[in-house]
Amino acid sequence: MKIKYIAFHLSYEEQLQKFIDRGMEVKDKEFCLTKLSSINYYKLKEFSIPYFKNGKYQDISLERIIKRFYKDKDIRLALLSAIEKVEISFKNKIAYVLGDKFGAFGYLDFKNWIDKNEYCKHYAKLREKQFKDNLRAKTNRTFNPFVKEFFNLYDEDFLPIWLAIEVLTFGDTLEIYNLMTKSDKIKIANSYKCTISELKSWLEHLKLIRNMSAHNSGIIDIKLRTVPIIRSDWKINLFQYNGNYTNRIANTLVILKYLLNIINPKFHFGDIAKGFQRLTKGNNSYANMYGLVDAKLAFLFQ
Numbered sequence: 184m185k186i187k188y189i190a191f192h193l194s195y196e197e198q199l200q201k202f203i204d205r206g207m208e209v210k211d212k213e214f215c216l217t218k219l220s221s222i223n224y225y226k227l228k229e230f231s232i233p234y235f236k237n238g239k240y241q242d243i244s245l246e247r248i249i250k251r252f253y254k255d256k257d258i259r260l261a262l263l264s265a266i267e268k269v270e271i272s273f274k275n276k277i278a279y280v281l282g283d284k285f286g287a288f289g290y291l292d293f294k295n296w297i298d299k300n301e302y303c304k305h306y307a308k309l310r311e312k313q314f315k316d317n318l319r320a321k322t323n324r325t326f327n328p329f330v331k332e333f334f335n336l337y338d339e340d341f342l343p344i345w346l347a348i349e350v351l352t353f354g355d356t357l358e359i360y361n362l363m364t365k366s367d368k369i370k371i372a373n374s375y376k377c378t379i380s381e382l383k384s385w386l387e388h389l390k391l392i393r394n395m396s397a398h399n400s401g402i403i404d405i406k407l408r409t410v411p412i413i414r415s416d417w418k419i420n421l422f423q424y425n426g427n428y429t430n431r432i433a434n435t436l437v438i439l440k441y442l443l444n445i446i447n448p449k450f451h452f453g454d455i456a457k458g459f460q461r462l463t464k465g466n467n468s469y470a471n472m473y474g475l476v477d478a479k480l481a482f483l484f485q
Contacts, residue, residue, distance in 0.1 A: 195219045199245075206239035207231070207248075215245045227252060229401050233472065251462070255403045258458035259396040265439050265455060266393045270353045272446045273386060276371045277356050278348040284367075287343035291315065298364045310362065314355075315341070321350045353390050357383075375445055384412040385438045392435050403462060403473060406430050411438060420482045422471045433474030440483055452483035 193201065195216050199209065201224075209215050219227070230251045234243035281290040289295050293311040294304065302310075322330060322342060327349055333342060341347065348356065360368060361383070372382045388411035395402050407430040413421065417437040422429045436455065443450040463469040463478040470478040 193224075198224045202227075202231075202240070202245055205235075206241065208240075208244035210244055210246055215249070218249050222249070222252060226401075230255065230404070233404055251403070252401075254458060254462045255401050258455065258462070259399075259402055261454035261458050262392060262402070262435065262439075263396045265443060265450070265452075266389050266396075268446055268450065269386070269389055269439070269442050270356075270393070272442075273360075273371075274348045274351070274353075274356045276374055277359055278345050280363075280367050280370055281359075282344045285344075287345075288339075288341065290344045290347070291341055293362070296364065296367065297362050300365075302362065314358075317355065318342075318347060318351065321352075321355075322347075325350045353386075353393060357386055357390060360386075375442060381412050381414075385442065387411070388434065388438060392432075402432055405432055407434065410434060413437065414441075417441070420476055422474050422476050424471075429474030431472070431474030436475075436480075436483065452480075456480045456483050 198219050199212065199215055203209055227245070227248055231240060231243065231248045234240050234248075281296060285292075285295045291311070293307045293314070297307045297310070299307075318341065327346075329346060330342065330350065333339070333346060342350070351359075360371065363371075365379070368379045368382075372379045375382055377385075388407075388409075392402060392405075395405070410428075410430050411434055413428065413434060418428055420437055421433050422431075436459075439455075440452070443452075459470075459473065459475070459480055460478065462473070463475070465478045467477045470476070
């Protein structure tokens with residue numbers, strides 16, 4: 184049975200005392216108060232969850248929690264940059280396949296490219312309308328200079344596929360991929376030397392991490408409800424607990440390592456590695472918390 188929420192506004196001093204009353208160590212009160220004035224109480228509480236046992240914080244200081252918050256931020260920004268490269272590559276593959284087969288505007292007619300073995304014509308028509316409404320809205324909101332230039336020059340209602348892909352989101356593009364014929368899906372998956380199932384699984388995972396990172400959600404302590412497909416040769420880098428491989432952020436690293444090696448073999452994982460090395464302090468036990476076998480992350484540089 185649900186109950187009514189009854190709570191009172193707490194001053195920064197009261198918020199700090201609440202942490203202290205629950206066992207949180209505070210070494211520099213003024214520093215912590217300053218941080219509480221700029222970082223939400225529940226944001227810091229989010230990063231303290233791994234240290235909260237039986238109603239008390241165990242062997243942890245608020246200063247260290249604050250450091251975890253900033254380390255998470257650095258890692259999120261580094262992951263966003265890496266995932267963006269995957270997103271750009273994938274969107275380009277979609278635009279190339281559709282443009283090559285159906286020209287500039289053939290993508291707008293879903294019956295051209297939707298998998299007819301999976302979807303009936305009525306569903307295809309519904310998704311086409313939804314897609315066009317979404318594309319029109321995103322086109323109206325974009326600041327892309329080439330979009331304005333296109334409509335100033337040409338009497339068209341929609342953008343050609345190679346420009347439309349620039350206003351669509353990662354999620355929009357994934358939806359297109361899911362609707363495509365098996366042969367077109369295979370063509371795109373082959374460019375990443377993987378199966379359709381692997382590519383869909385990896386990109387759905389990266390979309391989740393990208394969205395969390397972009398919206399300031401903590402990711403270092405994430406526990407995945409759905410673990411992406413992990414190849415057997417990657418598992419040597421993943422921590423195993425009670426016979427099961429990790430559901431932590433380490434999954435993101437092995438996926439990015441594989442895809443970026445194909446997209447750009449010269450991509451350097453320095454910022455990501457530094458972020459995790461600062462987080463783990465060279466301690467393998469800390470690395471295990473994030474699903475990594477050890478704190479060196481040597482596989483990122485192989």
